[in-house]
Amino acid sequence: MGRRWRDGRGELVVQGDGGEPSVRVRLEIATSYRARTKGLLGRDSVDGAILLSPANSVHTFRMRIPIDVAYLDRGLRVIAVRTMRPGRLGRPRLRARHVLEAGAGAMSAWGVRKGARVEVVVPA
Numbered sequence: 001m002g003r004r005w006r007d008g009r010g011e012l013v014v015q016g017d018g019g020e021p022s023v024r025v026r027l028e029i030a031t032s033y034r035a036r037t038k039g040l041l042g043r044d045s046v047d048g049a050i051l052l053s054p055a056n057s058v059h060t061f062r063m064r065i066p067i068d069v070a071y072l073d074r075g076l077r078v079i080a081v082r083t084m085r086p087g088r089l090g091r092p093r094l095r096a097r098h099v100l101e102a103g104a105g106a107m108s109a110w111g112v113r114k115g116a117r118v119e120v121v122v123p124a
Contacts, residue, residue: 005029005122007032009026011113012027012054013025015114015117020111028051029122031053049106050100055099059066062086064106066086069081069085070100072099077115083105
């Protein structure tokens with residue numbers, strides 16, 4: 001079930017619980033070493049979310065804003081969600097294959113929580 005994306009844009013779909021509708025969010029995809037390394041560094045805000053793949057940990061050194069970080073397994077199920085202030089080093093997550101980053105507080109508003117499943121949609 002390996003996933004291969006390219007640097008670019010797409011949409012993050014957060015599956016709703018029970019009868020809740022799914023949430024769709026603008027997504028930036030960073031798969032190259034250069035794009036993953038840059039991530040959200042130097043930005044004052046985040047428009048939607050950014051997916052780092054492959055990745056199992058992040059840091060917030062040289063970041064200007066606090067961020068939400070969701071660790072995803074290979075099936076795009078959320079393993080853990082953390083809010084990180086600038087200047088922090090996140091613990092690597094052994095089962096994580098991808099990392100989602102967004103502005104602090106955004107993920108709970110979208111329903112991204114441990115056990116939730118997300119989908120990445122890219123234009124054809």
